Amino acid sequence: MSNSSSMGNDKKNNNPKIILTGDRPTGRLHLGHYVGSLKRRVELQNSGEFDKIFIMIADAQALTDNADNPEKVRQNIIEVALDYLSCGLDPSKTNIFIQSQIPQLTELTFYYMNLVTVSRLQRNPTVKSEIQMRNFEASIPVGFFCYPISQAADITAFKATTVPVGEDQEPMIEQCREIVRKFNSVYGEALVEPEILLPDNKACLRLPGTDGKAKMSKSLGNCIYLSDTPEEVKKKVMSMYTDPNHIQVSDPGQVEGNTVFTYLDAFSSDEDFAEFLPDYKNLDELKDHYRRGGLGDVKVKKFLLNVINKELEPIRARRHEYEKDIPEVYNILKKGTEAAYAVAQDTLNDVKAAMKIDYFNDAELIKVQSEKYSRTE
Ligand code: TRP
Numbered sequence: 001m002s003n004s005s006s007m008g009n010d011k012k013n014n015n016p017k018i019i020l021t022g023d024r025p026t027g028r029l030h031l032g033h034y035v036g037s038l039k040r041r042v043e044l045q046n047s048g049e050f051d052k053i054f055i056m057i058a059d060a061q062a063l064t065d066n067a068d069n070p071e072k073v074r075q076n077i078i079e080v081a082l083d084y085l086s087c088g089l090d091p092s093k094t095n096i097f098i099q100s101q102i103p104q105l106t107e108l109t110f111y112y113m114n115l116v117t118v119s120r121l122q123r124n125p126t127v128k129s130e131i132q133m134r135n136f137e138a139s140i141p142v143g144f145f146c147y148p149i150s151q152a153a154d155i156t157a158f159k160a161t162t163v164p165v166g167e168d169q170e171p172m173i174e175q176c177r178e179i180v181r182k183f184n185s186v187y188g189e190a191l192v193e194p195e196i197l198l199p200d201n202k203a204c205l206r207l208p209g210t211d212g213k214a215k216m217s218k219s220l221g222n223c224i225y226l227s228d229t230p231e232e233v234k235k236k237v238m239s240m241y242t243d244p245n246h247i248q249v250s251d252p253g254q255v256e257g258n259t260v261f262t263y264l265d266a267f268s269s270d271e272d273f274a275e276f277l278p279d280y281k282n283l284d285e286l287k288d289h290y291r292r293g294g295l296g297d298v299k300v301k302k303f304l305l306n307v308i309n310k311e312l313e314p315i316r317a318r319r320h321e322y323e324k325d326i327p328e329v330y331n332i333l334k335k336g337t338e339a340a341y342a343v344a345q346d347t348l349n350d351v352k353a354a355m356k357i358d359y360f361n362d363a364e365l366i367k368v369q370s371e372k373y374s375r376t377e
Helices: 002-014 031-047 059-063 070-087 103-115 118-123 125-133 147-157 167-187 230-238 259-267 270-276 283-292 297-323 326-354 363-373
Strands: 018-023 052-057 095-098 162-164 195-197
Touching: 018 031, 018 147, 031 052, 031 070, 031 162, 031 259, 052 070, 052 326, 059 070, 059 147, 070 095, 070 297, 070 326, 095 326, 103 147, 103 167, 103 326, 118 125, 125 147, 125 167, 147 167, 147 326, 162 167, 167 195, 167 326, 230 297, 259 283, 259 297, 270 297, 283 297, 297 326
Parallel strands: 018 052, 018 162, 052 095, 162 195
Antiparallel strands: none
16 A cells, blocks of 8 residues: 555656647637647657647537537548647657547546536636527537536546647637546546646637638638648639728738738748748838838738748648558558556546545455444354
């Protein structure tokens, strides 16, 4: 007994750094996902700073608001997996897995449900706005309502220290931290409190749609997908929203709220100027010219197109390779899922031991009970 608890302490002192994050497979991933999270994940993966990285395809969570459309979720698992792999997530360094295949997550969720109140869930700002968006006000599916709890299970099952997500996920991570604190105070320290890791470039927090609307969204049809062909990207970039008052080339133009410049903020580097638009040293010079007047939208859009294609080229190339061997992609997911299963099972064992519901491993319990019932004639 004392031996195993001191082992636990040693583990804690080593402080392994563990990432967990994921996406709902409800569609192909787009540039908004790329600047908001995927690019960063690849950098984190290659930084060598993390002991373990888990990236989850959250199909079970996707079903909480797509209950009547399971086929959509099923079809998009491979899309998301291809997007991950083509962005440079490397299965030898990053564990990619499918949420629904890890029943331990559901089991943890059920225990955590006792630590969260209905009113606390109702106050979660992300849940609130999603209820509105999905017209769930009149009748909220219970599974959907509880998804922040299941997300806490996802994170804690892997003892994640670091959760790289967009700012819209902040309330989820906060709620997870509350569950961890509550669990640890009621049952003893078994869970790790995670930290959120937000995107670092402000322009990357939220990439607007090509129509200038606040967010890229499939239903608005304003997305540039990672799997778009060069022709599709060209069409989308050349018809992008700019400054509606910038009509003649000679007109002074506005850079703020101008989608093309927001994208350049997110994507372009000084090297891109040297390579594609050497008349300007950097983005500030280009912006100054646009503000003064005399710089046409088409020129700026062509530059942006070059910048985006340069970013997407290696992604497309890797995608083509993986598309040639889809069974291998499923095999990668299977292996990742098997590894994730084992880790989640270890945590579930810790949780059940902390809750003292591991009856059959509890020699002390069996001994005490048998003493209680032993008749001394
Ligand atoms: N909620 C996330 C999304 O909608 C997906 C997700 C599920 C997730 N479980 C997670 C993200 C755990 C981070 C950690 O994209």
